Amino acid sequence: MNDVYAFIEAEKTTHPVALLCRLLKVARSSFYAWMAGEQARAARRAADDALAHEITVLHIASRFVRLRPVRPVGLVPCG
Numbered sequence: 001m002n003d004v005y006a007f008i009e010a011e012k013t014t015h016p017v018a019l020l021c022r023l024l025k026v027a028r029s030s031f032y033a034w035m036a037g038e039q040a041r042a043a044r045r046a047a048d049d050a051l052a053h054e055i056t057v058l059h060i061a062s063r064f065v066r067l068r069p070v071r072p073v074g075l076v077p078c079g
Contacts, residue, residue: 001026005034 008020008031021028 002034005031009035 004024004026008017008024008026011020017031018028021031
């Protein structure tokens with residue numbers, strides 16, 4: 001359905017939205033609701049990209065950190 005809305009968005013400068021919606025059998029209110037949510041989707045995509053970048057940086061940085069193995073309290077090594 002997003003493809004239909006994107007098509008209407010692209011063609012709305014050359015044809016009326018009402019005509020496009022009628023031809024594609026989409027409610028105009030649904031198209032306008034999709035348009036209103038576009039800004040929120042773009043913000044979510046940007047936040048997801050920033051988080052993915054941060055995770056990648058931390059993962060690469062962690063390759064060079066060597067931690068001692070954690071030994072449970074009270075466990076004495078044998079030998």
